[in-house]
Amino acid sequence: MTQPSCNSFISGWNRYWFQPTRPEPLAVFRILFGIYLLCYLGSFANKVILVFSSQGVVQPWYLPEWAIPSATLAVWLYSCLLLLILLFILGCATLLLTPVLLLFYLYFFLLNLAVKDSAYDRLNLIFLFISCFAELDAAWSLAPTFVKHPGQIKLITPWAARLIGWQLCLLYLGAGLWKLHSPQWHESQFMYWTLIGVWASELSFWFVNLGWPMWFYGLIGWSVIVFELAAPLTFHLRSTLKATIVLGILFHVGIAVFLNIPEFFNCVAAYALFWPPDELAKLGDKVASLIVKSPRAPQ
């Protein structure tokens, strides 16, 4: 590589990862991802002692025995976890709070969630880890700088938003390649049998009993493969972004209602990171003006 090419690559790299950009996409991700975490981890609220304490049934993964909490301590720790998520959504001191939230999530993950080997848990941890280095509270938050001057735009480094976006794209690409090279996914029957397994919902059984021809199930399978393989590109092109987001939401809604797995909505939370920041800012202003009327400082 020649010197001018090197310099050109480095300046392009710096521009892509570090040229200041608007904070709204990351703020929307923070809010959506936080709401998702609250719903997902909040679903354990009525079973904390059974699932996360020494009085229940726990299967720790690389966690020593002394780290398994008593019932009372488990409830306290769990309450702290929910409080941290709430503060995360509100954007309170996120540079300090996010690492603490990550530690709490990691603790509960190792306590009794790691053993079920769910990809969405590990994806949550990766998202949180990247978020530890992100300026999540530069917009639509309770951070003092934003609250005092809500009309002023504080530009941030896009590094975290780009990295979370690429993590999502590589998840889809990996899944698509995995399926493309799994002969079973090429058979129409694969989707049919999946929709009547132990994960399937009543809606799924109703759907299958409508008597679709086998090629229809094959079409569903191949459309999933095509979506996942194309996602890294279509998320990054303005012309295909909105269609990709709509298809992605439909994809995850389908997984949620047919296979009872809403936990992959963490992926949908990350879609906001691809949305053009100016459009998100306008949308946010419209929403904010419905709630609070406040003048916006000129740029």
Place this chain on the structure above:
Amino acid sequence: MNPPSRRSRWCLSIFAVGLLYLNCAVIWQHLAKRWQAPALPISSKVAGVFFLFGVFANYETNNHELVLWGYTETTSGRTNGWKPLPTEEYFPFKPGVRQQLLWSRKFIRVQEPERLWRAWARSGKQILARHNRTHPETPISQVALENRTWPRSPAGVYILQKPGTLETNFWIVATNR
């Protein structure tokens, strides 16, 4: 905003490249196995963290389910003292997640059978203790796992779970006899 310093940019860039590399290495690992090509260097433990995409990978025409049994002296009849325990009482989740926890799926994926048996034994002891604490009137002295396998049917999950189509395996995982 203050743009990141040169040192910060280096650190963040290395982090980004590292994360992207780990994802690509895991994706390539599976393709390399198929194509008998050399894999990219990555530790198996780290690869496990980034292996996010192997969902519904296998073609299954059967359902599999682990069911809990407890041995009590007070039961009579064909079960010889064994009575079924309500699995959702110890694993209060939707059926798919309940089975992931019962199977201790992590140990199966990483192919560590000894740790799998230890996990089952541990769960068994906890279930035994919890059952005797919450149901002192019908104490149990042993806990077993029954693996049930039966064909899938569009008429319902459990329609074909019956003699003739049901296969079972039975393992005692905890005892205080």
